[in-house]
Amino acid sequence: MPGKQYTLLDADRRPYLSATPGALGGHRRSRIYGRLDCPGALRHIAAGGYVTNRVFFADVETAVAAGYRPCAVCLRVEYRAWKAQQRG
Template sequence: MIRHTALGGTSFSRSRALKLLIDAGKVTYAGNRKLKIYGTFSCSSGKRMKVDNRVFFTDEQEAISCGYRPCGHCMRKAYQKWKALN
């Protein structure tokens, strides 16, 4: 898990470092640290969250192992499966 604020001191340096991680395939999902929810980069809910709460995951298994659940908006099928089990 990588915290967004750990990627750099300025907004530009954080977004540049994040783009490099995404292009290299080292980051595939984003999450909200306080709500313990993860989802895709294109999620409208995820785009509105505060930078301090934003974290990134290498894959879905990493997010699940850290105790995060799927987003109900961008990952509806995974969320419904998670909800049925909990």
């Protein structure tokens, strides 16, 4: 019997199956990625939203390559660096 499979996104935003769960979660519509325990995402999920647009990534590099930006809630330092780069 095969083990559990997880659906992750690759750098081209294509889903693929992985035996390893994603290290990061994201929101497809807003193109934001963050920690799986992000308080902001968990609030949205608890309120019944977010889940249909939830995606997962293996690592930061893949999330960034897919065009996602860091979450301002759970990845403040990374978000500030991203924001400064946008102003650049």
